[in-house]
Amino acid sequence: MERLVIATRGSKLALWQSNYIKSILEKRFPQMRVELQIFKTKGDKILDTPLALIGGKGLFTKELEDAMLRGDAHLAVHSLKDVPTELPNGLVLGAITKREDPRDALLSQKYSSIEDLPAEAVVGTTSLRRKMQLLHLRPDLKIKDLRGNVDTRIKKLKDGEFDAIILASAGLKRLGLTEEVNYFTPIEEERMIPAMGQAALGIECVEDEKILEIVKTLNDEKSQIETTVERDFVDVLQGGCQVPIGVKATLMDDGDIVARAVIGLPNGKELLKDKIFGTKENYKELGKTLAESMIEAGAKELLKRAEEMAFK
The missing domain is CATH 3.40.190.10 (Periplasmic binding protein-like II)
Structure with missing residues (x-):
């Protein structure tokens, strides 16, 4: 060609x-x-x-x-x-x-972690998934919408519009922007489960x-296996950016896989979490099985309420 x-x-x-x-x-x-x-x-x-x-x-x-x-x-x-x-x-x-680093990251000029943020601190994100998990951890925070490219978002942080913002670690690392702010703190996956395919x-x-x-x-085979699990999970739930869904599969060196997922309300008051273990050999079933397990626990009803809340 x-x-x-x-x-x-x-x-x-x-x-x-x-x-x-x-x-x-x-x-x-x-x-x-x-x-x-x-x-x-x-x-x-x-x-x-x-x-x-x-x-x-x-x-x-x-x-x-x-x-x-x-x-x-x-x-x-x-x-x-x-x-x-x-x-x-x-x-x-x-x-x-x-994959690059799949974690979300907290960026701030003054605060080094979610715990360090003062009561009613203003945090910027457009993601319902991030908002849901942040408010579950810290219901006292004020979440404000943040749009624009990465440079624009960082400028808004530096201009004092936000106490902190949440962005994907991968994009910041690819663009070499992790030193642009005083504090760049990746958030552990167990605390803030990433979006399907993130990084x-x-x-x-x-x-x-x-x-x-x-x-x-x-x-990349490892990345392809992990993200297939994640995309299959979201496909069964029929969820996109307009509902809060986090899912991350991890393929270990020994061929074992663990997949974690979270759904809930954008205000963080109700969360449904689950995880599943499997192997490289059965990865094509894992995402669907995890989704079906969560549907049995009320995932569809919770997502419907989440969507109604997001569109108010």
Whole structure:
């Protein structure tokens, strides 16, 4: 193949991710020209409204998918947590890259941890999942919506609009921004369970044999197994960005897997947590089994109430 076009968003993080994949492909296929084509997504255009109110699924992927389906691009590099579990006909998730640090992180100019935050401290996040778990740990906190790219969010923190903000560790590490604030504190997964696929890149591409052959060279088996469990869990629950769901699977060196999940109300007053153990051999059943267990414990009803609360 002579020319490969990657559809990408124009944010600094999206461009870093796409250029990262571009550089790998150029090294592996030196005869192939790899180009980036920038598109603006709905999630990039609407910056004054919480994500839950404008629909979670496909906010950062639809325009890139349309470009691939039109034939204007061959693949797109996404933060996997933004990729819906159902893809349009003609497109597939061709590879999942090695994960960065999957944890959320607390950023602050004054406070080094969630415990150090004073009563009624203002914390910025747009994520219902983060809001739910934060308020469960610290119901006295004031949660304020935070939109914009990573630089904009950090600037708002430095300008004193927030006492702390919560962002994904992975994006900050990829952009080299962990030293931009006085305190960068990753939060243990057991305390704040990440979003499905957090810290992995999902390579979505057209369903074409030649393209898939190229894209599959980017796949990381460990990451693919972990995120399959997580995406299967969310798929059974039919939950997206508009409901608070956290799920993280971890594949150990010995082949054992542990998957933790949490759902609940955005105000943190009701949480349902569960975990499941399995092995590499049965990973394709784990996410569904964990979801069904939580559905039996009332997950569907709780998520319905969470969605109603988010849209008020």
